[in-house]
Amino acid sequence: MSKQFKNPVLNWIEYRLPIFSFIDDSVGSGYPTPKNLNYWWNFGSLAGFVLVIMIASGIVLAMHYTAHVDYAFNSIERIMRDVNYGWLIRYIHMNGGSMFFIVVYIHLLRGMYYGSYKAPRELLWIIGVFILLAMMATAFMGYVLPWGQMSFWGATVITNLFSAIPIVGDSIVTLLWGGFSVDNPTLNRFFSLHYLMPFVIVGLVVVHLWALHEHKSNNPLGVDIKGEQDLIPFHPYFTSKDLYGMAVFMMFFMFFVFFAPNFFGEPDNYIPANPLATPPHIVPEWYFLPYYAILRAFTKDFFLYWPVAWLITAKLAGVIAMFSSILLLLLLPWLDGSKVRSSKFRPYYAMAFWVFVIDCLVLGYVGGKPAEGTFIVIGQIATAYYFAHLVIIIPLVSRLERPKPIPESISAAVTAAHAKQAGE
Amino acid sequence: MKKMRTFKTSVAALALLTVAVTSGSAFASAGAPTPPKQDWSFSGLFGTFDRGAAQRGFQVYKEVCSACHSMNLLSYRHLAGIGFSEDEIKAIASSVEVTDGPDDEGEMFQRAGLPADRFAAPFPNTKAAAASNNGKAPPDLSLITKARGDGSNYVYALLTGYKDEIPHDVEVPEGGNYNAYFPGHVIAMAPPLSDDAVEYTDGTKATLDQHARDVVTFLTWAAEPEMEKRKTMGIKVLLFLLVLSGMLYAVKRQVWRDQH
Numbered sequence: 001m002s003k004q005f006k007n008p009v010l011n012w013i014e015y016r017l018p019i020f021s022f023i024d025d026s027v028g029s030g031y032p033t034p035k036n037l038n039y040w041w042n043f044g045s046l047a048g049f050v051l052v053i054m055i056a057s058g059i060v061l062a063m064h065y066t067a068h069v070d071y072a073f074n075s076i077e078r079i080m081r082d083v084n085y086g087w088l089i090r091y092i093h094m095n096g097g098s099m100f101f102i103v104v105y106i107h108l109l110r111g112m113y114y115g116s117y118k119a120p121r122e123l124l125w126i127i128g129v130f131i132l133l134a135m136m137a138t139a140f141m142g143y144v145l146p147w148g149q150m151s152f153w154g155a156t157v158i159t160n161l162f163s164a165i166p167i168v169g170d171s172i173v174t175l176l177w178g179g180f181s182v183d184n185p186t187l188n189r190f191f192s193l194h195y196l197m198p199f200v201i202v203g204l205v206v207v208h209l210w211a212l213h214e215h216k217s218n219n220p221l222g223v224d225i226k227g228e229q230d231l232i233p234f235h236p237y238f239t240s241k242d243l244y245g246m247a248v249f250m251m252f253f254m255f256f257v258f259f260a261p262n263f264f265g266e267p268d269n270y271i272p273a274n275p276l277a278t279p280p281h282i283v284p285e286w287y288f289l290p291y292y293a294i295l296r297a298f299t300k301d302f303f304l305y306w307p308v309a310w311l312i313t314a315k316l317a318g319v320i321a322m323f324s325s326i327l328l329l330l331l332l333p334w335l336d337g338s339k340v341r342s343s344k345f346r347p348y349y350a351m352a353f354w355v356f357v358i359d360c361l362v363l364g365y366v367g368g369k370p371a372e373g374t375f376i377v378i379g380q381i382a383t384a385y386y387f388a389h390l391v392i393i394i395p396l397v398s399r400l401e402r403p404k405p406i407p408e409s410i411s412a413a414v415t416a417a418h419a420k421q422a423g424e
Numbered sequence: 425m426k427k428m429r430t431f432k433t434s435v436a437a438l439a440l441l442t443v444a445v446t447s448g449s450a451f452a453s454a455g456a457p458t459p460p461k462q463d464w465s466f467s468g469l470f471g472t473f474d475r476g477a478a479q480r481g482f483q484v485y486k487e488v489c490s491a492c493h494s495m496n497l498l499s500y501r502h503l504a505g506i507g508f509s510e511d512e513i514k515a516i517a518s519s520v521e522v523t524d525g526p527d528d529e530g531e532m533f534q535r536a537g538l539p540a541d542r543f544a545a546p547f548p549n550t551k552a553a554a555a556s557n558n559g560k561a562p563p564d565l566s567l568i569t570k571a572r573g574d575g576s577n578y579v580y581a582l583l584t585g586y587k588d589e590i591p592h593d594v595e596v597p598e599g600g601n602y603n604a605y606f607p608g609h610v611i612a613m614a615p616p617l618s619d620d621a622v623e624y625t626d627g628t629k630a631t632l633d634q635h636a637r638d639v640v641t642f643l644t645w646a647a648e649p650e651m652e653k654r655k656t657m658g659i660k661v662l663l664f665l666l667v668l669s670g671m672l673y674a675v676k677r678q679v680w681r682d683q684h
Contacts, residue, residue, distance in 0.1 A: 258658025
């Protein structure tokens with residue numbers, strides 16, 4: 001098991017703590033990976049990379065930040081103006097949040113397209129959904145910390161959602177606030193939890209990787225690994241490919257940090273929080289907009305609300321729908337009944353997938369608009385489609401569709417492709 | 425060949441993004457007309473603050489705006505960022521009286537301002553500011569161009585947007601003023617600037633338009649004092665990453681050559 005080195009110090013360590021073989025088996029030459037992964041498989045390591053950037057920049061910001069309603073806003077401006085390169089660290093952290101969600105959403109959609117959630121990777125997928133939930137909690141609480149207008153009013157709107165829960169709702173809201181309104185105790189606990197949650201995410205990522213290493217990566221063909229001929233070692237093949245991907249991604253990331261640092265933000269958050277003045281449009285950060293649209297779709301005249309109208313309020317229905325929109329993803333491995341993983345061999349599922357992506361974009365667009373006129377109707381149709389995709393279209397299509405013939409193995413398909421290329 | 429195409433696609437995506445971002449924010453606010461784009465010294469990837477305009481803008485702020493608007497996030501020492509010399513900053517700071525203390529006897533005392541002091545505010549607190557301004561405190565201007573969508577163009581449009589002819593669908597109540605670019609069109613602030621509102625020492629013609637341009641340049645600097653440093657560093661960082669990406673791409677191709 002353990003490795004042998006020429007260097008006696010390395011041998012001494014390896015004999016007592018086999019850390020070198022552990023690293024090698026995790027991300028080195030000892031970790032076999034399907035040879036046909038495309039660039040969409042870069043986004044997993046990219047997400048880990050952004051997580052590290054977020055934790056590093058966040059720890060430095062926390063050294064200069066003051067979690068108090070009277071000082072929070074000004075302490076951030078002190079970081080921007082007087083702390084050495086404080087503006088750089090803060091803009092990295094601020095835009096890093098958006099980058100994290102861009103990367104993770106692509107990672108998640110890649111998993112959906114290539115059927116990475118299917119057996120034997122159901123738990124890997126489920127842990128991933130938990131990571132997404134943890135990220136959302138972290139991002140929401142982080143957005144409150146600058147204590148600008150959107151911080152305050154976003155926190156007020158979102159925490160108030162819990163009051164829709166019958167009987168215990170109001171107690172939960174009081175507990176979240178640490179009082180009877182969003183105030184200093186709220187800011188303090190959000191700061192504490194915002195510092196804690198990233199390490200919870202790190203823990204979940206470790207379990208995510210543990211599950212990944214058990215059955216290895218899925219691949220664009222979605223066929224099982226048949227043997228050595230299908231595999232190449234992670235290092236140097238995917239270390240080099242991931243590093244290249246990271247450099248390209250950093251160009252994208254750094255473009256925003258240096259040239260459009262407030263592109264993803266709301267101008268209102270540069271106004272200090274004022275509990276007496278409500279901003280005309282309260283909108284969450286862009287990565288929450290689809291869920292916000294689902295939440296707001298539930299009005300008295302929305303047909304999805306009618307069946308439960310006798311039981312719960314429209315507000316509660318909206319809250320439940322918003323959380324279900326993510327929690328339903330946990331069931332995806334069983335909602336999808338097809339044995340074939342990759343959409344390459346499932347033309348109808350692939351079509352449904354792209355309509356779903358468009359639907360999510362529509363939801364995001366509607367979520368950023370005021371809830372009036374046609375936006376309400378569009379939001380309701382898109383919401384209905386979102387759930388229809390998960391609980392009707394996927395189960396039906398996956399069971400009715402006759403997939404195209406799948407290749408025998410990864411290496412067989414790769415060889416065939418090369419032969420075709422050479423023939424041209 | 426496929427890899428090359430991927431690379432080209434990413435470059436194209438980045439270029440597209442540049443166009444999308446520089447052509448304005450995706451989330452412009454509704455309810456008021458979009459402020460026209462102005463040609464600013466500080467716009468674009470290489471833009472810098474016109475020092476003369478920013479210094480004149482500071483003069484406009486000091487002589488006009490500061491009668492009602494505070495800029496609590498700025499200290500006089502920050503003015504070095506728009507080219508004021510140490511002696512000029514000392515002179516500007518010492519022209520205000522600051523309450524300091526308590527001294528060894530426990531008394532508060534008055535002294536001349538120092539470069540380290542914050543800009544002197546017109547009112548002791550927001551309540552006092554509101555009481556003197558029909559119940560609504562004038563906003564602090566430290567971040568005003570960041571706190572409004574498309575801030576620099578918006579503030580310029582607002583300052584030059586007072587029109588004598590009021591459209592008949594707008595009702596302007598007592599104490600209000602019509603402004604074409606203010607959301608709702610009725611603004612409490614009376615037209616603050618006019619031709620010759622400030623006498624420039626550098627001989628620049630003191631028109632309303634000039635005043636507005638200068639003060640917007642100053643306010644944009646005040647909101648983003650790091651901007652020039654940010655852009656200069658950004659160019660270097662992006663060039664570095666471009667070269668790094670190219671090199672890592674070459675490494676990747678080299679490593680993968682036996683697989684293709």
